[in-house]
Amino acid sequence: MKLDRITINPARMNGQLSIRNVRLTVRRVIELLALYPDREDLRREYPELEDEDIRQSLLYAAACLDDRVVELPVPYETAA
Incomplete structure (x- = not known):
């Protein structure tokens, strides 16, 4: 996996x-993807962000996730 656009600098x-x-930050890019479902709006607000930056941020996030199963609550149903 090539992640040459992701950098770390302690300063x-x-x-x-x-x-x-x-x-x-990579975290902020992931947040922005959730906030801006339309990529054109995202590009207008953050013109410095390139498609490859987004792709590598998503790859990094995916690599950090566990493949464990998380039980979700049963949907709440009302009695009719």
């Missing part, structure tokens, strides 16, 4: 993983 962003040493 920047409190040492969090960042995108190409700009002031955008």
Whole structure:
């Protein structure tokens, strides 16, 4: 897995993983993807963010997730 756009610098962003040493953390990119479902809106707000930055952020996040099963609560149903 090639993640050459994800950088870490202890002197920047409190040492969090960042995108190409700009002031955008990987965590923030993932949050932005949830907040901006339309990529064009995201590009207007964050023109420095490139498609490859997004792709590598998603790859990193996926690699950090466990493949464990999490039980979800049974949906609440009302009696009619």
